Amino acid sequence: MTRERLLNAALVLALFAVPAWALWADEPFTITLATRAVIFALAAVGLNIALGLGGLVSLGHAVFFGIGGYAMGILASHAQNYTPIMEAPFLIEGTKSMPIIWLVAVLASGLAAWLIGLLSLRTSGVYFIMITLAFGQMAYFFATSWPTYGGEDGLSIYVRNGFPGLNTLVPIQFYGICLAWLLLVLALNRALMRSRFGLALNAARQVPDRVRAVGLDPPRLQLVALVLSGAITGLAGALFADLNRFVSPTMLSWQMSGEIMVFVIIGGVARLFGPVAGAGFYVLIEHWLGGVSEYWQIFLGLVLLLVVLFGKGGLVGMIAGARK
Amino acid sequence: MTAVLAATDLRKSFGALKATDGVSLTLREGEIHAIIGPNGAGKSTLIAQLCGSLAPDAGTVSFLGCNVTAQPVAARARMGLARTFQTSALAMEDTVLQNALLGALGASGKPWHFFAPVARDRGLKGRAEAALDAVGLADLRDVRTADLSHGQRRQLEVAVALTLEPKAFVMDEPMAGLGQEGSAQLTSFLADLKRTAPILLVEHDMDAVFALADRISVLVYGRIIATGTVDEIRRDAAVREAYLGDEA
Ligand SMILES: Nc1ncnc2c1ncn2[C@@H]1O[C@H](COP(=O)(O)OP(=O)(O)OP(=O)(O)O)[C@@H](O)[C@H]1O
Numbered sequence: 001m002t003r004e005r006l007l008n009a010a011l012v013l014a015l016f017a018v019p020a021w022a023l024w025a026d027e028p029f030t031i032t033l034a035t036r037a038v039i040f041a042l043a044a045v046g047l048n049i050a051l052g053l054g055g056l057v058s059l060g061h062a063v064f065f066g067i068g069g070y071a072m073g074i075l076a077s078h079a080q081n082y083t084p085i086m087e088a089p090f091l092i093e094g095t096k097s098m099p100i101i102w103l104v105a106v107l108a109s110g111l112a113a114w115l116i117g118l119l120s121l122r123t124s125g126v127y128f129i130m131i132t133l134a135f136g137q138m139a140y141f142f143a144t145s146w147p148t149y150g151g152e153d154g155l156s157i158y159v160r161n162g163f164p165g166l167n168t169l170v171p172i173q174f175y176g177i178c179l180a181w182l183l184l185v186l187a188l189n190r191a192l193m194r195s196r197f198g199l200a201l202n203a204a205r206q207v208p209d210r211v212r213a214v215g216l217d218p219p220r221l222q223l224v225a226l227v228l229s230g231a232i233t234g235l236a237g238a239l240f241a242d243l244n245r246f247v248s249p250t251m252l253s254w255q256m257s258g259e260i261m262v263f264v265i266i267g268g269v270a271r272l273f274g275p276v277a278g279a280g281f282y283v284l285i286e287h288w289l290g291g292v293s294e295y296w297q298i299f300l301g302l303v304l305l306l307v308v309l310f311g312k313g314g315l316v317g318m319i320a321g322a323r324k
Numbered sequence: 325m326t327a328v329l330a331a332t333d334l335r336k337s338f339g340a341l342k343a344t345d346g347v348s349l350t351l352r353e354g355e356i357h358a359i360i361g362p363n364g365a366g367k368s369t370l371i372a373q374l375c376g377s378l379a380p381d382a383g384t385v386s387f388l389g390c391n392v393t394a395q396p397v398a399a400r401a402r403m404g405l406a407r408t409f410q411t412s413a414l415a416m417e418d419t420v421l422q423n424a425l426l427g428a429l430g431a432s433g434k435p436w437h438f439f440a441p442v443a444r445d446r447g448l449k450g451r452a453e454a455a456l457d458a459v460g461l462a463d464l465r466d467v468r469t470a471d472l473s474h475g476q477r478r479q480l481e482v483a484v485a486l487t488l489e490p491k492a493f494v495m496d497e498p499m500a501g502l503g504q505e506g507s508a509q510l511t512s513f514l515a516d517l518k519r520t521a522p523i524l525l526v527e528h529d530m531d532a533v534f535a536l537a538d539r540i541s542v543l544v545y546g547r548i549i550a551t552g553t554v555d556e557i558r559r560d561a562a563v564r565e566a567y568l569g570d571e572a
Pocket residue numbers: 338341343361362363364365366367368369370410
């Protein structure tokens with residue numbers, strides 16, 4: 001087994017062991033923290049497909065995270081108020097069912113990624129970053145000024161949404177749902193990296209001229225990557241809103257985009273478990289140092305600086321070495 | 325004989341510089357047509373227009389009887405136009421085999437598989453390995469491309485073009501930096517390859533050009549000053565003056 005595989009196995013083990021311990025020790029707050037880490041990791045796995053494989057430096061992934069969040073908030077708020085979302089030309093009602101919310105979140109954020117990709121993939125480099133940032137800001141200000149769904153104050157949902165056969169109000173059960181999603185998406189991501197599409201996308205990042213010269217179209221590959229990426233981050237957004245039973249424009253802010261990117265960079269860009277390591281690390285120091293000093297983000301900045309300067313492969317790269 | 329690839333009165337300027345100044349040429353079935361000329365003559369610029377990565381200011385490019393002047397690079401490649409680059413354009417982080425697989429994948433035209441591993445794709449792998457075999461890189465298939473020598477990268481460039489099983493090759497200085505032995509090997513390889521598809525060969529290595537070319541065109545300051553057989557070009561006074569010097 002390579003060191004990277006050992007590290008990945010250790011991370012998966014931790015994802016099971018930490019909440020198991022918390023359950024045994026009756027520490028529900030630890031389970032909530034772990035849930036937060038798992039959801040952040042899922043959002044970052046999404047970004048890693050665009051950023052790591054596709055080389056698309058998106059500073060707008062909060063758009064997808066937020067769309068997922070609002071998909072949950074809008075559907076659930078209509079359901080809890082017994083008001084339909086629309087009556088004409090046909091009736092659409094809200095729902096408290098997680099599977100339907102997930103489906104809506106994935107479709108809506110995937111669609112948004114497709115639209116943003118159509119416009120932004122004509123550019124590259126710093127212009128691409130700026131366009132994705134601009135879309136993020138537009139979405140943010142749109143949400144703050146849209147009073148129907150809470151505007152700046154956001155939307156509160158009183159009871160967590162339901163999943164058939166589970167009691168999602170029990171922290172460990174909701175954690176189980178989030179962990180199942182993370183592991184499933186990681187498995188899909190692993191397959192993707194080894195697939196025809198992964199090979200082509202990986203080459204499109206490194207040598208677009210070569211990819212064109214063999215008859216493939218880099219922007220189309222990147223557009224599909226962005227849609228997959230956005231859809232996964234959108235799913236994470238729906239879960240995050242359900243964890244907090246609350247969604248607000250903060251989920252759409254550029255700081256949120258930056259945080260998702262920090263998870264990926266600290267953990268290891270283009271490494272399968274980079275987002276897991278990065279999100280886990282972030283949530284840990286946010287919890288430990290956040291209690292000690294409100295300036296904990298200075299420490300985070302320092303870590304980020306060290307990672308960028310000395311360890312290009314992030315935490316995974318530092319522990320497991322360069323990619324073979 | 326019909327032309328597989330043809331340029332008609334191509335023109336391209338960069339500001340005041342006429343990099344391509346009314347170039348017409350053809351590549352016929354079964355031949356190697358070499359393009360020679362001094363540094364900066366506009367050889368790579370011409371190739372870029374033939375392959376579609378640079379749009380000409382005027383003139384047309386046709387391939388297999390179709391006017392492809394407005395077609396992008398990928399479309400021309402899918403029609404069967406394979407190119408090797410003057411400076412290797414390879415995925416450096418990937419292995420040798422992965423680069424060849426990319427070619428095979430492009431030739432298949434089906435990149436939209438998201439789950440099945442490429443490594444177990446018999447069809448693609450067979451094609452990629454055959455191409456690596458042909459250029460003598462089979463033993464290095466699992467080496468990272470960045471770890472290859474310069475000469476080996478040149479060979480891999482050719483292998484990727486082979487995976488396309490194209491209707492025509494366009495090669496920009498494939499021998500550059502190969503060394504004597506490497507050049508000799510590639511020369512005998514290309515002599516066979518032209519039976520599969522004709523080759524438009526830009527090359528500085530005169531031994532190779534004189535050994536391989538059925539026809540030679542001499543490009544100077546964006547213009548073709550002479551086209552002919554090896555003997556005709558050797559004898560041409562203008563060519564000797566402009567380019568060959570006493571070497572020939
Ligand atoms: N994109 C560009 N913008 C401006 N000038 C260019 C551009 N591309 C090429 N040139 C100029 O056009 C001329 C022809 O360049 P080109 O690369 O085609 O020459 P070449 O014959 O391939 O030379 P070499 O033997 O060195 O490869 C050169 O003077 C070069 O500086």
